[in-house]
Amino acid sequence: MSTSFRSTKRTSRSDFVERTLVDINHTLEQSLFAERTARSPGLLQALDPRLKILSALLLLLAVGLSRSLMVILALYFLALALAFFSKIPLGFFVKRVWLLIPFFTGVIALPALFITPGPVLAHLPLGLVITKTGFTTAVFLLLRVGTSVSLAVLLVLTTPWNSVLKALGVLRIPAVIILILGMTYRYIHLLLHLTNDMFLSRKSRLLRRMNGPEERRLIAATSGTLLNKSLQVSSEVYLAMQSRGFRNYPRTLDTFKMRTVDWLAGTLVVIIAAAAIWLGR
Amino acid sequence: MVRIKTALHSLTRGTPRNLMLYYGILAAWLGTTAMHIPDGYLSPATSIVMFLIVLPFWVMGVRKLREKITAKNVPLIALIAAFSFIIMMFNVPIPGGTTAHAVGGALAAIILGPEIATMAISIALVIQAFFFGDGGILALGANCFNMAVVLPYVSYAIYQVISKNRPVTSKRRIVGAALGGWAGLTVAAFFAGFEFGIQPMLFHTANGTPLYAPYPLSISVPAMVFAHALIASPVEALVTALVVAYLLRTNQSALEFVKKPEISPESSGFAKWRFLWVILAVLIVLVPVGLLAPGTAWGEWSTRQLSGLGLAFVPQGLAKLSGLWSAPMSGYNLPALKNSNLAYIFSGIVGTIVIGIVVWLFTMLVTARKAEPGKSELN
Numbered sequence: 001m002s003t004s005f006r007s008t009k010r011t012s013r014s015d016f017v018e019r020t021l022v023d024i025n026h027t028l029e030q031s032l033f034a035e036r037t038a039r040s041p042g043l044l045q046a047l048d049p050r051l052k053i054l055s056a057l058l059l060l061l062a063v064g065l066s067r068s069l070m071v072i073l074a075l076y077f078l079a080l081a082l083a084f085f086s087k088i089p090l091g092f093f094v095k096r097v098w099l100l101i102p103f104f105t106g107v108i109a110l111p112a113l114f115i116t117p118g119p120v121l122a123h124l125p126l127g128l129v130i131t132k133t134g135f136t137t138a139v140f141l142l143l144r145v146g147t148s149v150s151l152a153v154l155l156v157l158t159t160p161w162n163s164v165l166k167a168l169g170v171l172r173i174p175a176v177i178i179l180i181l182g183m184t185y186r187y188i189h190l191l192l193h194l195t196n197d198m199f200l201s202r203k204s205r206l207l208r209r210m211n212g213p214e215e216r217r218l219i220a221a222t223s224g225t226l227l228n229k230s231l232q233v234s235s236e237v238y239l240a241m242q243s244r245g246f247r248n249y250p251r252t253l254d255t256f257k258m259r260t261v262d263w264l265a266g267t268l269v270v271i272i273a274a275a276a277i278w279l280g281r
Numbered sequence: 282m283v284r285i286k287t288a289l290h291s292l293t294r295g296t297p298r299n300l301m302l303y304y305g306i307l308a309a310w311l312g313t314t315a316m317h318i319p320d321g322y323l324s325p326a327t328s329i330v331m332f333l334i335v336l337p338f339w340v341m342g343v344r345k346l347r348e349k350i351t352a353k354n355v356p357l358i359a360l361i362a363a364f365s366f367i368i369m370m371f372n373v374p375i376p377g378g379t380t381a382h383a384v385g386g387a388l389a390a391i392i393l394g395p396e397i398a399t400m401a402i403s404i405a406l407v408i409q410a411f412f413f414g415d416g417g418i419l420a421l422g423a424n425c426f427n428m429a430v431v432l433p434y435v436s437y438a439i440y441q442v443i444s445k446n447r448p449v450t451s452k453r454r455i456v457g458a459a460l461g462g463w464a465g466l467t468v469a470a471f472f473a474g475f476e477f478g479i480q481p482m483l484f485h486t487a488n489g490t491p492l493y494a495p496y497p498l499s500i501s502v503p504a505m506v507f508a509h510a511l512i513a514s515p516v517e518a519l520v521t522a523l524v525v526a527y528l529l530r531t532n533q534s535a536l537e538f539v540k541k542p543e544i545s546p547e548s549s550g551f552a553k554w555r556f557l558w559v560i561l562a563v564l565i566v567l568v569p570v571g572l573l574a575p576g577t578a579w580g581e582w583s584t585r586q587l588s589g590l591g592l593a594f595v596p597q598g599l600a601k602l603s604g605l606w607s608a609p610m611s612g613y614n615l616p617a618l619k620n621s622n623l624a625y626i627f628s629g630i631v632g633t634i635v636i637g638i639v640v641w642l643f644t645m646l647v648t649a650r651k652a653e654p655g656k657s658e659l660n
Contacts (some may be wrong), residue, residue, distance in 0.1 A: 016372045016373070016374045019372045020370065020371055020372045023370050023372070024367075024370065027370065027413070030413065031412065034412070056418070057418070057419075060320060060417075060418055060419050061325055061419065063320070063321070064320065064321070064324065064325040064328070064419055065325055067486060067492060096414075097414075104319075105319065105321075108494075109495070111496075112491075112495040112496070116490070116491070116495060117489075118488070118489070118490070133488065133489060133490040134495075136486075136490045137490050137491045137492075137495045138495070140490070140491075140492055140493075141321060141322070141493070141494070141495065144320070144321030144493070145319045145320065145321035145322070146321075147321075148319065148320030148321050148417055148418075148419070149319065149320070149414050149417075152320075152410070152411065152414050152417075152418055153414050155411070156411060156412055156414075161412065164411060174343060176343070176346065176355065177343070177400075177404070179355060180355055180358050180359045180362070180400075180404055181404055181407060181408065183355070183356060183359035183360075184358075184359045184360075184362040184363050184366070184404050184405070184408060185363075185408055185412070186359075187359055187360055187363040188363040188366050188367065188408070190363075191360075191363050191364060191366075191367050192367060195367055212374060215374040216373075216374065216519065216523060217523075219371060219373055219374070219520065219523065220520075220523030220524055220526065220527045221527060222371075223368060223371065223388075223520060223523070223524045223527070224523075224524045224527030224528055224531065224532075226364060226367065226368075227364055227388070227392070227524060227528070227535065228528075228531070228532050228535060230360040230361060230363065230364040231357075231360070231392075231535055233356075233360055234353075234356040234357040234359070234360040234361075235353070235356075235357075237356035237359075237360070238353045238355070238356045238357075241355070241356065
């Protein structure tokens with residue numbers, strides 16, 4: 001591949017392999033980063049994972065129920081403050097949430113500015129009229145999505161994935177499902193590495209740009225191989241589980257313990273969420 | 282319908298025609314990107330309703346898991362969930378020079394059967410929501426319903442119809458896979474559009490500012506359906522068909538991985554009457570449609586409405602009887618809930634749950650004798 005030429009005139013089509021590679025590596029990187037911040041000391045890291053899951057749900061509910069922009073904004077600043085005291089780089093935290101949102105929610109919210117009927121807020125060229133209700137709606141959507149994503153990201157950045165899984169037990173999720181979730185997460189990593197290798201090996205052997213049918217054949221072969229591999233690994237894992245004495249139900253070590261500080265934090269969250277729901281009626 | 286039309290009219294009034302076209306195209310684009318619903322698009326009430334709708338499918342999946350006593354399913358589901366997670370990351374090149382993502386739900390359903398596919402995709406979605414912030418946590422119910430229930434069930438049904446009683450080598454399997462993938466995702470998109478579309482009707486501030494997804498049904502449903510039918514669903518069809526074709530060439534046993542259970546008297550009534558549950562679920566989803574229809578259901582007039590209908594007098598017996606029973610949620614309304622629409626839906630949920638519990642207790646009583654003790658279970 002004549003890289004110098006292609007890199008200047010890069011069409012999205014020519015490097016779908018590369019795009020997938022970038023996505024895969026980004027995902028791996030993201031999960032490594034999360035595990036690292038989750039294991040470093042900080043305010044939220046010290047709290048009981050069960051408490052954190054329930055608190056996150058409660059706060060998400062408060063964000064969802066609020067009819068007041070101020071309340072949602074306050075909850076967003078709460079998330080920022082929590083991130084700060086949990087030693088999460090604030091720039092990263094803000095960027096991770098707000099870099100992607102404009103691409104998806106922003107585009108969705110944009111037309112609402114103009115087509116929601118209501119009093120006029122501003123006139124734009126081309127006869128576009130921004131209405132006040134349209135503006136409020138768009139801000140509601142963006143702020144709500146941003147705050148919700150922030151809260152979810154906060155949970156993951158301060159809690160190791162294994163603890164998140166174990167803590168899901170408080171939501172009465174059957175143990176077998178939690179076991180499967182854990183295994184899935186483990187094997188996502190394996191399959192990501194496999195896929196990475198497959199695409200990389202193909203890419204390193206490419207001499208020219210592939211055409212459409214070739215690309216689709218590649219996708220089919222990669223997906224099919226991955227599927228075969230998944231099925232094969234699953235029977236191997238099953239045999240491995242059996243040979244290690246898996247008796248049809250998982251056992252976990254329940255090491256969580258609510259301490260005074262957890263109860264305190266829990267009470268605080270309940271008060272904050274209740275206040276937010278009350279104020280945001 | 283009248284109400285939708287007037288709502289649409291008031292929305293489009295004062296907007297130039299070419300702008301409408303622009304919005305249409307924009308809507309089409311956003312439709313392809315909006316399958317993983319983030320938190321903030323749906324009201325908590327809708328989210329909870331969606332959880333209640335998916336719940337029976339999850340219960341069914343867990344049951345299926347336990348029913349097949351082999352613990353073999355545990356790693357199988359884990360691996361297929363991981364697989365579908367990764368398939369969702371593939372950039373599939375489509376004619377026209379761009380790339381799109383597939384969900385992989387149709388493929389999972391074809392290989393594993395819809396019940397297990399529901400579990401596998403739900404698990405992939407849970408990991409995406411919790412770990413990668415892709416799709417909301419409160420919106421998990423809605424996302425799982427669209428992508429882990431509607432998509433696999435619809436595509437599986439179509440695949441079965443087309444390739445039924447054919448040898449495993451039949452080319453019809455490829456056709457069935459493609460059509461199944463296309464239809465499955467398109468129907469899923471319809472439901473997503475529906476979930477978006479009921480938001481501005483049900484949840485807005487006093488001056489009419491929508492609180493969640495801002496577009497009415499008349500915009501959101503066509504946007505989602507057309508956008509998916511033209512772009513995302515063909516990609517799903519392509520991936521499904523290509524992989525099935527690949528498996529036909531290389532590993533046919535994968536297509537028979539799960540022996541399709543012929544409905545035997547042994548299989549539980551739950552599975553046998555599955556379609557009834559699906560219909561029930563659809564009906565519950567459609568509950569809010571009742572809010573769109575003007576007036577009262579035919580034959581369900583109250584005494585006051587009867588006189589309004591032009592009846593000169595109210596039959597005396599009716600007048601007497603109507604005072605006899607005052608329901609705790611009279612007129613599907615709860616004074617505590619200020620929003621009467623919310624109360625309506627809430628009444629619907631409560632009603633369904635109450636009926637569900639009664640039926641469930643009854644079934645338990647009837648089938649209690651059939652239960653076999655000593656069966657090892659996964660838990």
